[in-house]
Amino acid sequence: MPQWDLANADCILVMGSNMAENHPIAFRFALQAKQKGATLIHVDPRFTRTSALADIHAPIRAGTDIAFLGGIIRHILENDLWFKDYALNYTNLATIIEDAFEDPSRNDGKFSGWNEAKKSYSFESWQYEGEFVPSSLAEHFVNTTESFSDQTKRLQQGPTPKDETLQHPNCVYQILKRHFAPYTPEMVERVTGCPKETFVTVADALARASGREKTGTICYAVGWTHHSTGVQMIRAAAIIQLLLGNVGRPGGGILALRGHSSIQGSTDIPTLYNLLPGYLPQPHGLKPHHTLQDYIDHETTPTGWWHNFPKYIVSLLRAWYGEAGKTENGWGFEWLPKIMGDHSQNPMTLAIEDGLIKGLFLLGQNPAVGGSNAGLVQRALGKLDWMVVTDFAETETASFWYKGKPVQAGELAPKDIKTEVFLLPTSLAGEKAGTFTNTHRLIQWHDKVVDGPGDSRSDLWFVYHLGRRLKELYRSSADPRDLPIRYLTWDYPVEGEREEPDAEAVLREINGYTWPDRRQIEDFKDLQDDGSTACGCWIYTGVFPKNDHNQARSRKPDGPDGPGTHLGWGFAWPSNRRTLVNRASADPAGKPWSERKKLAWWDAEKGEWDGYDKVDFSTQKAPDYRPDWSKEPAGMDALSGTDPFIMISDGRGALFVPSGLKDGPLPTHYEPVESPVKNPLYGQQHNPTAKIWDRPDNPIHPPGDPRYPHVLTTYRLTEHHSGGTPTRSVASTAELQPEGFCEIAPELARELGIENLDWVVLSTPRGEVETRALVTERLQAFRVDGRLVHQIGMPWHFGWNGYATGDIANVLTAVVGDPNTGMHENKALTCHLRKGRLDRPGKGD
Amino acid sequence: MKPIRRRTLADHARGFLRDWSLPRQFRGESPYSDAAKSSGSARLRPRLEEADKVGTNICPYCAVGCAQLMYAKDGTLIHVEGDPRSPINQGTLCPKGAATFGWLTSELRMSKVLYRAPHSDRWEERPLDWAMDRIAHLAKQTRDETFVHKLPDGTVVNHTLGMASLGGATLDNEENYLIKKLFSGGLGMVWIENQARV
Structure with a gap:
């Protein structure tokens, strides 16, 4: 949801965030909502300026958020406060889960499917009865190497098994009730330390912001993600919002308050190990990803939007390897490196310490301060052969070899440290042109106004000219392993004395164009899997829809009487949609739930969806559309006109997650890995999969x-x-x-x-x-x-x-x-x- | 030569009465516009008056995405302020955003490439081109020494575990795209991460 939409909320819960101090400009919208009568709640271990401005501050012991949120879920279910028309139609509340599923309360804190030897779960018992449901994540089947593509075909043969009366003992509603039954106000107080009266006040305030006329928002930041149960904290918030009907509606949703100017962009266009641009999975050496066809068979979901997956990967390969990609070589799929496991920052630190990693590029990051176990990080840097730092000033990391902990402690002297270090000065925003993607998916262009000082260059310059040099070094190699760097397309125009690459040319490639005649593509619906389109990141298609039209640079906000979605200000991926799942802002028949909370609606006369926002749904799919199961429908054809969650295989908000999560289909309170107390709820002390x-x-x-x-x-x-x-x-x-x-x-x-x-x-x-x-x-x-x-x-x-x-x-x-x-x-x-x-x-x- | 006439006490008093806003407010002038003007404020000129260039910028700190206006004169930055048109910040900036000018003009900024040779105890300045050539050479050497084309079981992996890259969340989308494209798609690196998990 856009940050400005917070002003439309009737209740705002800020938890895992000190929003007033860390996102002060976004917090203005929370205060605007409060001025209009919304209840503002802050749940946090510390009393901060956010607490001072809130109506209620509920203090909790750090790391006990799931106990608190689980208590709210129990409160909503036990007191029948959920939004029935929404949750029954738009979530998997009525879906029946396999008989073999067992709750952690029966297994001393672990779900069914636990494998003690592997310290991990298998997901068979978490599935919908008789079906295999692929996750909407890039990694569809985590922790497994087996292909489930055959089993998932069942999703094309009929609707998922449901009991709309909610009486079936293994329907999600009954499972939720049983799972959260122990999370009573007394237990919430015992685990979190928050007085139960304060807890109940919070739960009531949140539950009141629900129904046709009202919505509520939950805002979180790294106070939730920095835990061994971080994902499940956010899952608990998602369950609350789905039960209360607060997803896809004005003033409703979950707002992640992220911390760097383009941290969303660097997740979408990932400088991350496990993803390719647009949330496609990086090929894995231990999965059936041998050829492009294997990879497509394994990763394409039979139903829902992700059925279009082959178009996105083929268009990406075309953008990267150009003419060298052909049908016969899978468009160059084999040239993509395969990952072998977890290559994220934590194991990276250990791999540096253990001598596996020899060379390190640090592009605007300072792990000597920001990395966990920073003393170990600083020691490990001395094991590198070389390290390149691009930054505007000397960082702690760049100076580790003469100011780091081991040197200050007298354990090492600079002469003992072999690392060859390069510190390159960089240009900052304002000294280079390009786009940032903010925390609500808004892509905004920034201009170059002045030059960076002296030898300062953009990172675009650094990577482009490094790539140019490497391509030159490998130009005459005949070794097959050097084909990827030789074939990589790298023909970006440069300008000026400094030979700065043209950022717009890169953004045009990210947007995508036809191949080989390079006409810009306006919407990702036009991407193809036959090599006739090239696209660097499918979800960004539309940001540069014409050769001379950079929508990220558009600065046309709505006037005071406008709809307030500001469709002319920048570009929000996907397809300029400002609120995802906004089909759910209308009732099953396609009418807005209320005049007050109007956003998207079905226009029967025109036969299409209309609204203040771009609709996040098939624009011409009528609310009464039902799949014809006799034809084994695929992709979007298998989702009905009342299935708003198009990225999920069954189109329903996932109260219960059958696959994709490594630590369970439902949030469960575990103590932090380091805790002063025993887990009061289960025998299992901390997240068993941490x-x-x-x-x-x-x-x-x-x-x-x-x-x-x-x-x-x-x-x-x-x-x-x-x-x-x-x-x-x-x-x-x-x-x-x-x-x-x-x-x-x-x-x-x-x-x-x-x-x-x-x-x-x-x-x-x-x-x-x-x-x-x-x-x-x-x-x-x-x-x-x-x-x-x-x-x-x-x-x-x-x-x-x-x-x-x-x-x-x-x-x-x-x-x-x-x-x-x-x-x-x-x-x-x-x-x-x-x-x-x-x-x-x-x-x- | 005309003698310099120093301002007398009476001149000061006349000036004060002319600038004093209270009588003017009693006469009906607005305290927010005309009555707030004085001969002192009339002499003040906006800092931006001499700017010969203005660009739109996005705040380089957190992910809220506040829009800024950046002003320069003769190729030098002279001012940064919140963009009043933005539906996100409506002209406002927080203490970090308001420090953007200070960041770009910080005295601690570097303008030269610094190099520390193995086992050395000091930084040395080096030409940018030399550093780029040396980095390309080292990247190729490490890649060539650590590249794995196939696993023992025959699975083609085309990767190197010998090089890593960290960072990207403060950089432009275009920069992230080229980093991922070159490091992953070109060189076969798998240790590619940024601040998203920190």
């Missing part, structure tokens, strides 16, 4: 370890940005937040004899840091099972370079990850705290 790299250089605390009694949570500040270089190097922001600190509650400070501004030392077996104490009531202790658990907060932006400095919080954190995303768990771990300073060689006062 990625834990427990090795001597990355030790993990056992639950309840008395040496590390406090909960530590890391966070961000308004004045600083992530790894900190872009704000610690700027005078105004550095002056506003000049040095590192940690926040400690007064009770804990009294207990340890710590005064405000005293030096304190925080430690874990990964490392220790010293910083100043900020003693504040913004943090509070919780009584969990009779024990007082204290929480400490520490911002993680600081480092040794720039004007604003401080110890690196990530020296304390561990290489531990969510099983689905590999994201670390730096929002909830345990630590030791003492008054005093570290004994550091050469330290002044």
Whole structure:
């Protein structure tokens, strides 16, 4: 949903985010909603400016969000507060699940399908009765190497098995009720520490923002994703919103508040290991991805929009390998490298430490500060043969060889470190042209106004000219393994004395054009799987629909009396749709649920969908369309006129997820991998599928370890940005937040004899840091099972370079990850705290 | 030569009465426009008056996507402000966004390529072209030494596990596209990641 749409909400729950401080401009819309009468709720371990501006602040112990959200789901179901016409028609609430499915309450905290030897699940028992349902994710069948493409064909033979009366004991409704039954207000209080009265007030306020006339929004940020259960926290929010009918409607939805100017763009056009542009899976060496046909057979879903998958991969291959791609060689599919497992940042750190990785490009990232177990990161960098850093100033990572932890501690001297380091100055936005994609999928162009100083160049320049040199070096190679670099299309025009590549030419390729005559394509419906179209990222088609029309540069907002969808401002993927699943803003018959919450509707006279937004549905599919099962319909033909979730195989919002998640079809409360307490809900302590790299250089605390009694949570500040270089190097922001600190509650400070501004030392077996104490009531202790658990907060932006400095919080954190995303768990771990300073060689006062 | 006439106390008093807004407000002038003007404010000129170039920019910090206007004179940046047309920020910027001018003009910015040789204890300045040639040479050498065409079971993987790339979330879509295309589609690298998981 667009951020400005928050102003249309009747209730806003901000959880896993300190929105007022970290996304202040977006928070204006939350305040506008509040001024119009919406209830604003903040659930967070800390009392922040977001809490101060909210109607309700509900404090919880860090890492217990699923217990809280599970309590809300139970409250909605037990009190029959869900939006029946919506949930029955648009979700899989009535769908019947296999008999073999078993809830974690029957297996001491694990779902059916657990394989103890592999420490992973198989998904057969989570399926719809008699069917195999592929996930809408790029990785359709995670953790498996078997092809399910034959079994999934069943989806084309008839509607999914349902019991619309909701009486069947294994329909999703009954499973949800049983699964969340233990999440009572009393249990919520016991696990989270939030008083049950406060919890019930929150649940009621949220449930009231539901129905034809009302909607509510949930906003989250990395306070949810940075957990070993992060994906399931967001899943819990999705269940709440689907039950309340708050998806695809004005003022409804889930808003992810992301943290970098193009972090959405770099996910869509992924500099990520497991994806190709447009959420296509990177081919995998252990899956049936041997040839293009194998890959297409394995990854194409029989029903739903993803049935168009072959068009997108073939068009991508055409864009990358041009004329060298032919039908006979699968358009060059074999030249794409195959991944072998998890190649994300956490295992990358370990692979550098272990000597597997020899060379590293760092393009605007600062892992010596931002990487988990940052001391290990800094040591590992010394194992590299070479490292290239492109940035605007010297980062901590670039200076690891003379200022890093092992050098400062006297363990190593620069002469002991072999790494050859290049630090190239870069141009910033304003000194180069291109697009960013913001957190609500809005692609916006920025102009080049001035040149970057001296030898500064854009990363586009760096990659283009590196590629040009490499192609030259490989030009005369006859080795088959050098074909990909030789054949890679790389004919971008350059301009000016600096030979800057034309960013618009790259965006035209991302948008896609016909092959070989290069006419721009206006919509991804026109892409083909026969080599007649080339497209760098299918979901971006339409951003550059004509050779001279860059829609990302369009700046035409709606006037005060306009619909407020601002279709003329930039371009939102896909096809300029501002709110996904907006077919659900109309009832099953195609009429808006209410005049107040109108967005898209069926125009029977014209025989097409109309609305204030571009409809996220087949534009001419009538609400009364039903698949003709006798013809085994495929793709969109298998979805009826009332199935709004077109990217999902059955077109229904997934309350229960039959495949695609590695840790279960439903969110379940597990304690963080490092927790001061035993899991009060199940025998299973932490997420059984969590990625834990427990090795001597990355030790993990056992639950309840008395040496590390406090909960530590890391966070961000308004004045600083992530790894900190872009704000610690700027005078105004550095002056506003000049040095590192940690926040400690007064009770804990009294207990340890710590005064405000005293030096304190925080430690874990990964490392220790010293910083100043900020003693504040913004943090509070919780009584969990009779024990007082204290929480400490520490911002993680600081480092040794720039004007604003401080110890690196990530020296304390561990290489531990969510099983689905590999994201670390730096929002909830345990630590030791003492008054005093570290004994550091050469330290002044 | 005409003698310099210094301002007397009476001149100051006349000036004050002329600029004092209260009597003018009593006469009905608006405190937000005419009555707010003084001889001092009349002499002030907008900082942007001399700009010879303006461009639209998007804030380089978080993912909210606030639009900015950037002004330059003679190829030098002189001002950055929120774009009032944007439906996202309507002209506003937060403390980070408002620091964009400070970021682009920071004294800590580098303008030369720095190089640290193996085992050296210092940075050295090097020409950009030299660095690019050397980086291309090292990338080729590492790729050639670590490239795997087929696994022992015959599966074609065409990859190298010997090189990695980190970063992209602060870069343009076009930059991310070329990074993925060259590193994955061209060189066969699989360790390609950015801040999306951090």
